[in-house]
Amino acid sequence: MDLNFAGRVTRVVVVEEVSQVGQARREALSMADAIGFDEMDAGRVALAATELATNVIKHGGGGRMYLSVVCGRGGNGIELCTLDAGPGFSLAEAMPDGYSTGGTQGLGLGAIRRQATVLDAWSDDKGSVVVARIYASRAARDVDVPYGALRLAMRHEVACGDAWHLRADAQSVGVTLIDGLGHGLPASDAAQAGVAAAAERGNAAAADVIGALHAAMSGTRGGAAAVATVNVGSGALEFAGIGNISATLCEPTTTRGLASHPGIVGVQFRKAQPFHFHAAAGTLLLMHSDGLQARWSLRAYPGLFHRHPALIVAVLQRDFDRGRDDTGIIALRLGDLH
Structure with missing residues (x-):
């Protein structure tokens, strides 16, 4: 796939x-x-x-x-x-x-x-x-991909400065989330430039994708960005982030936050030092911009962890959206894409 x-x-x-x-x-x-x-x-x-x-x-x-x-x-x-x-x-x-x-x-x-x-x-x-x-009615029975995502523009705006990209092949899966600085068309232009670069990078390492985003977003107002890549066979996850993108690995009883480094992609940052984790099949990877408050916990919603990621994303957006910025969220059930 x-x-x-x-x-x-x-x-x-x-x-x-x-x-x-x-x-x-x-x-x-x-x-x-x-x-x-x-x-x-x-x-x-x-x-x-x-x-x-x-x-x-x-x-x-x-x-x-x-x-x-x-x-x-x-x-x-x-x-x-x-x-x-x-x-x-x-x-x-x-x-x-x-x-x-x-x-x-x-x-x-x-x-x-x-x-x-x-x-x-x-x-x-x-x-x-x-x-x-x-x-479509002609689609295969297993057509659905177990992810959920929302890309919501700030109220009274048409353009959205948050953007996301999902990539998968037989060996790996990659997720990119970008939050263009500010909101409106300039933020959207920055985010779209980054997403286009992510689409061209194939199965590159997370830090290399951040480097490609930095080059592509140069000349825009820049933004925050995070990239997670997962090896399908081993469950090895590599994460690299710059700026205030929140990322979490959720399991039924535990959560692990994934740390980003300071800076602005497309403008200036020191180094996209990657972090490495193991993510078992069934783990939920959830990434979001600062349009969503970071104080949520799936433990406050008994049973929600096991539901479709699209439902999880919608419930969290309902309860924790700040209401004064663009909001980008993506959640992916690891191990289920293949």
Whole structure:
């Protein structure tokens, strides 16, 4: 399996009234068309978006939908994620047709399940998060890649200064996260220059990728960057970071922070000294910019560690986003890509 994918900016649709269900549907259709879905598969995406947005209004009292392009094995897909502050529900109970907490026919989640390759949900006293991933009908059964990512521009901005890149081949996996200095177009230009360099470096060592980012981002305002590479066979992980990118290796009962060095990639830093770790299969690698507070702990969410990484990312963004900067997050379940 070969992956070489740069994350696109996540689209956000506020869903607080019935008219905004149509907006969510149109955004989903536009995104499906952009990645080459045919009419039937685009219709599946539109149906799922409509049902999810409708559920947010009827059962969650309003909320928002995140729409992302996701990379799969052999083709891209669409991820729809809704967040609300409603009373919550049990996914297992709500899945069968006919179940409803709001006096409806109870067909929504069942309809979404029939369209989606991935459907996962989380409910607690802060509300509900639902994630659905839809791939082309011709895609292989194992098309989904166990990662989650959000690339959210600061409120009232279109361009996002945070960017990420995911690479994988038979021998190794690489993850790059960049936080362009500041926000808006200049920060986005810096981050995009770095992501383009990461895409060209193949399976280079983490410190070498940082060097390539530094050269590519020279002449921009620069930014923070971190790179993690994992050897598939041995589980050896190499991490190199410059600036305030947070990175953590999460296991069911323990976490390990991965340290970065001071400096600004593209401007000045002393050395991208790499650190080496062993990451067993099933370990969750989670990296994020300072748009997300660093005081989160998965232990505060019993059972969340074992859920799809896309759901983990969405729950953490819901609860720890600072709300005054771009936010970039990527989480990858190690050992599961192959």
